[in-house]
Amino acid sequence: MKNVVLIGASGFVGSAILNEALNRGHKVTAVVLNPEKITVSNTNLTVIMADATDPEILAGLAAGKDAVISAYNPGWGNPRQYEETLENYPKIVEGVKRAGVKRLLIVGGAGTLFVKPGVRLIDTGTLPEAWLPGVKSLGEFYLDTLTQEKDIDWVFFSPAGNLGNMGPGLRTGKYRLGKDEMLFDEKGESFISVEDYAVAMIDELEQENHHQERFTAAY
Numbered sequence: 001m002k003n004v005v006l007i008g009a010s011g012f013v014g015s016a017i018l019n020e021a022l023n024r025g026h027k028v029t030a031v032v033l034n035p036e037k038i039t040v041s042n043t044n045l046t047v048i049m050a051d052a053t054d055p056e057i058l059a060g061l062a063a064g065k066d067a068v069i070s071a072y073n074p075g076w077g078n079p080r081q082y083e084e085t086l087e088n089y090p091k092i093v094e095g096v097k098r099a100g101v102k103r104l105l106i107v108g109g110a111g112t113l114f115v116k117p118g119v120r121l122i123d124t125g126t127l128p129e130a131w132l133p134g135v136k137s138l139g140e141f142y143l144d145t146l147t148q149e150k151d152i153d154w155v156f157f158s159p160a161g162n163l164g165n166m167g168p169g170l171r172t173g174k175y176r177l178g179k180d181e182m183l184f185d186e187k188g189e190s191f192i193s194v195e196d197y198a199v200a201m202i203d204e205l206e207q208e209n210h211h212q213e214r215f216t217a218a219y
Helices: 012-023 055-062 081-099 129-148 194-207
Strands: 003-007 027-032 045-049 067-070 103-107 114-116 153-158 162-164 176-178 191-193 213-218
Touching: 003 012, 003 055, 012 027, 012 103, 012 194, 027 055, 055 081, 067 081, 067 194, 081 103, 081 129, 103 194, 129 153, 153 194, 162 194, 191 194, 191 213, 194 213
Parallel strands: 003 027, 003 067, 027 045, 067 103, 103 153, 153 213, 162 191
Antiparallel strands: 176 213
């Protein structure tokens, strides 16, 4: 059993990670701004209303924990999504370091995955305009800041090109792993359900197969 802090536990990806972690017997401290959005009840779950982007607050909550999992997103409808991602993610890293926690697992984006040699997804012009602030900022944080971080054992876990919801109970527990290249199936599609993305995230929490690197998962 791991004892972890989960940032962004009420979001689309965060809630799937929360459910997977609890179902596998891990202890989770969910740090959220809107605790009423957490509808799960579990003896291993502690919900705390706090700003995880404040390094001092995060350091206090994370001290003594095995890992921090971050599904932080300032919000797809937030007009300052780009700026706040770049402002706040380094603060999360700082909070984890101050807490003395060695492992930081980050819900990454697919935008900086290579779809062919020398071409990243974000370079293809196929992404909707509304997605670009979030995709660009998370990609810049990974490339410009996180890759320079040597003090903690971080991972940046990029989903497939399409991260979807297969509906209640549609969790296969199966996936393929890759590194910097986007994974495609035999139909040329890059997809993983949010449930199976969460499976892969908690597998990484338990197995610690990746260190100070990015990886990806798809069917």
